[in-house]
Amino acid sequence: xxxxxxxxxGAIVKILSDNPNKVFTLSHFTEKFNAAKSTVSEDILVxxxxxxxxxxxxVITIAGAAGGxxxxxxxxxxxxxxxxxxxxxxxxxxxxxxxxGFLYMxxxxxxxxxSSKIGKIFASYIDYSEADYIVTIETKGIxxxxxxxxxxxxPLLIIRKDTKASEGSSLNITYVSGSKNIVQTMTLPxxxxxxxxxxxxxDDFMRGGGTLKGMQDLMNEFNAEVIGKGVLISTTTPNEKxxxxxxxxxxLTEIDELNGTIKVEPNKNFITD
Amino acid sequence: xxxxxxxxxGAIVKILSDNPNKVFTLSHFTEKFNAAKSTVSEDILVxxxxxxxxxxxxVITIAGAAGGxxxxxxxxxxxxxxxxxxxxxxxxxxxxxxxxGFLYMxxxxxxxxxSSKIGKIFASYIDYSEADYIVTIETKGIxxxxxxxxxxxxPLLIIRKDTKASEGSSLNITYVSGSKNIVQTMTLPxxxxxxxxxxxxxDDFMRGGGTLKGMQDLMNEFNAEVIGKGVLISTTTPNEKxxxxxxxxxxLTEIDELNGTIKVEPNKNFITD
Numbered sequence: 001x002x003x004x005x006x007x008x009x010g011a012i013v014k015i016l017s018d019n020p021n022k023v024f025t026l027s028h029f030t031e032k033f034n035a036a037k038s039t040v041s042e043d044i045l046v047x048x049x050x051x052x053x054x055x056x057x058x059v060i061t062i063a064g065a066a067g068g069x070x071x072x073x074x075x076x077x078x079x080x081x082x083x084x085x086x087x088x089x090x091x092x093x094x095x096x097x098x099x100x101g102f103l104y105m106x107x108x109x110x111x112x113x114x115s116s117k118i119g120k121i122f123a124s125y126i127d128y129s130e131a132d133y134i135v136t137i138e139t140k141g142i143x144x145x146x147x148x149x150x151x152x153x154x155p156l157l158i159i160r161k162d163t164k165a166s167e168g169s170s171l172n173i174t175y176v177s178g179s180k181n182i183v184q185t186m187t188l189p190x191x192x193x194x195x196x197x198x199x200x201x202x203d204d205f206m207r208g209g210g211t212l213k214g215m216q217d218l219m220n221e222f223n224a225e226v227i228g229k230g231v232l233i234s235t236t237t238p239n240e241k242x243x244x245x246x247x248x249x250x251x252l253t254e255i256d257e258l259n260g261t262i263k264v265e266p267n268k269n270f271i272t273d
Numbered sequence: 274x275x276x277x278x279x280x281x282x283g284a285i286v287k288i289l290s291d292n293p294n295k296v297f298t299l300s301h302f303t304e305k306f307n308a309a310k311s312t313v314s315e316d317i318l319v320x321x322x323x324x325x326x327x328x329x330x331x332v333i334t335i336a337g338a339a340g341g342x343x344x345x346x347x348x349x350x351x352x353x354x355x356x357x358x359x360x361x362x363x364x365x366x367x368x369x370x371x372x373x374g375f376l377y378m379x380x381x382x383x384x385x386x387x388s389s390k391i392g393k394i395f396a397s398y399i400d401y402s403e404a405d406y407i408v409t410i411e412t413k414g415i416x417x418x419x420x421x422x423x424x425x426x427x428p429l430l431i432i433r434k435d436t437k438a439s440e441g442s443s444l445n446i447t448y449v450s451g452s453k454n455i456v457q458t459m460t461l462p463x464x465x466x467x468x469x470x471x472x473x474x475x476d477d478f479m480r481g482g483g484t485l486k487g488m489q490d491l492m493n494e495f496n497a498e499v500i501g502k503g504v505l506i507s508t509t510t511p512n513e514k515x516x517x518x519x520x521x522x523x524x525l526t527e528i529d530e531l532n533g534t535i536k537v538e539p540n541k542n543f544i545t546d
Contacts, residue, residue, distance in 0.1 A: 004319075006282050006323075007319065007323045007326060010283065010323035012283075014327075017286070017291060018389075046279045046283065047283055050279075050280045050284050054287075056287055098440070102439040103439070104440065106431070107428065107465070110419075112422045112423035112429060115419070116423065138411055138412045139415070142415045142416070142431075143419050146385055146388070146415075146419055147385075147419075149385045150389065153386075155385075156385060165371070166378075168371040168377055192380070
């Protein structure tokens, strides 16, 4: 089958865009399109242009034997701001306040559209060049963690809260979750993580940082190094968290069950320490 | 900013491909590219061609006031077969057999690449034209359920195994999970699901069908109708399951802890009843 230039370009965009951070060799495309290397190289230049002009991320060429082309998702600062403001506007709704001062959020954080945007934002602000895994804890952070793993082209690990026969022998730790103030367990199968791995932790919500601290402790049990942490929302109090150097996208300043008021805003700095 | 035809086509492919089943109006593109309607219409024809020629799914035009263009992901029968054979080959590895005859699968089912392919396969074989939600139960089915929701452009709901203060008042049922033979609880927040909704259930594994049956019962409590069910793997014994009319992608015929043998193969029919 022969392809026109416009068709080849459309196809290259589709393939790269569906597989962020995956390297495709030139021959992958020359075979698929039955076209010369020089032709495909020109196509890729056009594709690079499309992504740059529309601020959709970067397409980069890697030289050498293991070389090829890959797409790196990046959300522009402006799109990011628009998106986070929209989310904050949706959160700021007194009917979301639950008994105990909790926030009903699952309609937002389980949404494939929202979680995939969050994943791309984490991929834009957390350095994952050396990361081996994305690690999250069940349950609410899983959608955004999976989409982060997808954007970074990394495998995902999910820490469970109790040991599962269907996952084999495991390493367990106990931790105190700040929001509930009770001792809980975290567990991950022994074979899930290679020794000496570098990981990025993702979770949906942080108050005191107890859960993230527990995840970090569990990673230490695996001799894994935590090289990045991302949360969607963190509360501004307590100011002192149990973990440092995290990326938090949204600040929750106040949630008042009595008056039905919520104060949330995009975190302008992202990186706090 | 002005765009060349090749650039417009690349951009349209990127936008449609990132947002399966979402309708974009022609004006969305004419404004973005500062181009005439006739120009964009021609671009879209080329885009349609790309998807068809490469068997990447369908791009359809919707007429009328609410009209526009949308991308429907579809995996071709051939790609599907290749993919499922690869997965079966990976599963067929005696080191995956855990004590109790369980299968270690999380490296596969948590993978963003694999789960997004599974999502596209479910979207190719389950009719979701009338569906309102994708529903799964924590934890292992979540990645594939999220990717199914993404491919179908539907919201995702995750049934929890115990009531969470952070999710508000809930409806609960008890059920017997076949593989464990113990009574367990399923719970979903009351406000998560609108009365009279139509839902598709997704899970990773089915033996007797107890979990899917429980999910179905819980949906009945919400006066929701189950219009489709998909599982990645089902065991061939017991032959009689507690649920009917499900799509299962892979058959697990045998798992022998003593001899270390596993027998798995792609389910050639998909639809069983």
